[in-house]
Amino acid sequence: MDRDILLILKDMSEKIGVNAYIVGGYVRDKLLNLESDDIDITVEGDGIKFAFMLNEILNGDIEVHDKFETAKIKTRDFELDIVSARKEHYERPGMLPVVQRASLADDIKRRDFTINMLALDVKTNQIIDIYNGADDIKNKLIRVVHDKSFVDDPTRIFRAIRYSGRLGFKIEQHTEWLLRKSISDGDIFNVSADRIMNEIYLILKEKNPEPIVKLMKYYQLDKELFCGIKINTTNLNTSLEKGNTLLYRFLLLFYNATNEDADCLIRKYNLKREYLSGLSDILNIKMNMSNLNENVSIFNTLKDKRIEAISAVHAMEDLNIKQAIEKYYDLAKLKRLEINGDDIKRLGLQPSPIYKEILDKILMDKILGKIKDREDEIKTLLHYVEKVKRGEKI
Ligand code: CTP
Incomplete structure (x- = not known):
């Protein structure tokens, strides 16, 4: 399948006479022998025109952002993001960058870490490695190429620890120094609450968020960001069969929140309704924990609570509470009356x-x-x- 898409891209770039490159995560993951179905393509020229022509062959769903000169094609097997090669500059730290068309070299230079700076020329199938990203992949190192990288875009602090935790890579010494400085200078406060929360969701959506959350704690990122809540770093690699795993992991992360903490978090991050009710369900169950000792009170305490909140309590509390919750699940099977x-x-x-x-x-x-x-x-x-x-x- 990968071979087919590579051939299609090669044909396309030859036919319309533009240079196109696969960049970023796909190339990194290929070198690491990891599967990847997200393909980022950079076109030296009109990326949108390229995307429309490509989709005539792929026949996927296409979505275009004229303003940013980007397009997304979703097929059954792949998600392709196509952009015109660009350079960026940041008018103010933490804000989104101002972009203009440019060459591949400029486009590569604007990226976060060397491991994401490799490009595959679709015509020649050659890897272009201007910043020795392949060596860093081999040596398992996350490295920025300029000292302003975290200042310009402090979300890269989260990205660095996400890659480090996911791939087991070390953050290279100078990069780590810059990262720590950016954290202690409070650069992250230049980023909007929505963008910060988006990074937290990206972490919680990882297959194994636990090592990443531990790094968050190690670098004391949680200290200022989350209303003083001591974030929890356990049970985060578990998923739910029924219910929303992202919400469940979010509730585990903030399991130690008090009423005041939860209010502060809600105000600060403008959380969605189910996140609010999940947090308040946990607080309510914790408050009634001593009632979880016989059938009627177990049932009454848990009956209207979200499955994600009940599951988080089950994961975090001791054997007695776990057993009470299991009892509730048994009781809840009876929950449906045959009459109405x-x-x-x-x-x-x-x-x-x-x-x-x-x-x-x-x-x-x-x-x-x-x-x-x-x-x-x-x-x-x-x-x-x-x-x-x-x-x-x-
Ligand atoms: N990028 C960046 N700075 C950011 C976000 C993205 O430099 N704040 C660049 C990176 O070079 C990255 C590319 O944009 O490779 C695409 O971003 P994204 O899709 O988020 O990352 P992937 O490389 O695809 O990695 P992942 O496996 O996490 O999806």
């Missing part, structure tokens, strides 16, 4: 909030083992409906 509102309606009650009250009560009886099957449910339902009709409390 239609059955109540048939018995002649007008729809009202009393329906929920009745069904909740029957559910609780089922959890307590007083009720087993549909027949029992109907019998109990009749009993409650009669009471309501008589004007009695159920």
